[in-house]
Amino acid sequence: MKHYKPNRKKRTFRKRKIDFSFLKKKVFLLFFLGIILIIGITYVFFFSGIFRIEEIQVLSSNEYLKMNIENIMNQELNKNIFLLKSKEINIKILNQFPEILELDLKKKMPDVFVIQVKEKQEVAVLCSENYDKCFSINEKGSIFRQIDQEMSNDQLIISLMTQDKELAVGGEFSLKDEIENFLEIEKILKNILKIEIENFIIASEKRLNIKTKEGWEIYFSLEKDIKLQATKLRVLLEKEITIENRKDLEYIDLRFERIFYK
Numbered sequence: 001m002k003h004y005k006p007n008r009k010k011r012t013f014r015k016r017k018i019d020f021s022f023l024k025k026k027v028f029l030l031f032f033l034g035i036i037l038i039i040g041i042t043y044v045f046f047f048s049g050i051f052r053i054e055e056i057q058v059l060s061s062n063e064y065l066k067m068n069i070e071n072i073m074n075q076e077l078n079k080n081i082f083l084l085k086s087k088e089i090n091i092k093i094l095n096q097f098p099e100i101l102e103l104d105l106k107k108k109m110p111d112v113f114v115i116q117v118k119e120k121q122e123v124a125v126l127c128s129e130n131y132d133k134c135f136s137i138n139e140k141g142s143i144f145r146q147i148d149q150e151m152s153n154d155q156l157i158i159s160l161m162t163q164d165k166e167l168a169v170g171g172e173f174s175l176k177d178e179i180e181n182f183l184e185i186e187k188i189l190k191n192i193l194k195i196e197i198e199n200f201i202i203a204s205e206k207r208l209n210i211k212t213k214e215g216w217e218i219y220f221s222l223e224k225d226i227k228l229q230a231t232k233l234r235v236l237l238e239k240e241i242t243i244e245n246r247k248d249l250e251y252i253d254l255r256f257e258r259i260f261y262k
Contacts, residue, residue, distance in 0.1 A: 051081045051110050060117035065100065069093060069115060081107050098170050099136070099144040120144045123183060124156040126173055131159065133167055139183075141176020143169055156186050157199040175202065181226040185210070188230055193237050207255070214246055221255040229254040236261070 056073045060066045072093065076084060086105045093115075094100055104116035122136040126143065134157075136145040146169055160167075163174070173179065182200060189195040189210070196213040203209050208220040220229050233252065236259055241249065253260040 052078050053081050053084065053113050054078075054111040055113075057108075057112060057114045058117065059115065060119070062099075062117070062119060065097060065117055065119070068097070069117070072096070073113070073115070076113065081109070081111060081113065084113060098142070101138075122155060123179065124158055126167065127157060127159045128163070128167055129159060129161050135167055135169065137173050137179070139179060141173035141179055143167060143171045143173065145169065156182065156197070158182065158202065159199055160202050162202070162204055174205075175222070178222065178226065181230075182208075184227060185220075185230045188234055193234065195237075214249075216246065216249040217251045219251060219253040219255055224255070232259060 053076060056070065056076065058066045058069045058073070060069070073089075076089075084107070086107075090103050090105060093103060099120055101118045101120045104118070106114040106116070108114050120136075120138040120142060122145075123139050124137050125134050125147065126137050127134040134147055135143045136147055136155075137143050158173075165171070186197060186200075189197055189212075198211040198213050201209040201211060202222075206221060206223050208222055208226075210218040210220070212218070218233065220226055233254055236252065241252075241261065250262045
């Protein structure tokens, strides 16, 4: 008996190719839209007139500084606010005006640039020996403005009998580290002991003379603790030398361990 096997056809499988063309078109479309978007943003921010500087505000109580900074900044008008180099402007203005302590620069969108000016504060007036030149100095000893002695506004006047180099704006007071002590002495004499000061005289690198409006002088050593000398002076004037006795006083010398006065 013969057995017949059924005639089965072999199935063949074809690999289907996936059509990615629509993805390529989508990626291309997104890329194209991205380019358009970037170009549009670039145009709006850098080439349109929206962000062109229309106003520059200089905030300062000093009309001289305000006017001159405005003149400098006028050349920045109509420039793009994003392309304005704040760091370079800051350096440029500070170099031209030593009386400025610092600047606060702000971009106020879309078209306003604001400059807040903070000035150095005058704590004393520094003069040459013959008073032909006087300058404002701040608490750090920075010389930032030349003035007439009459414009001192009752500030402490320090005159230099000797100096290594000519005084000039932008320079520094050679005894800048002593300014705090000088101001403390002035405070003790004026506010506590009620003694009016005519001026401080730097007689040498080692000696400070204080001339009072009563006509007598006080001698300090710049090589010793000035605050300690000021304390000794206060005790002496409060306990030994009365206001009446000051009329005949010529000097008080604090430079030595023992205090001398005449």
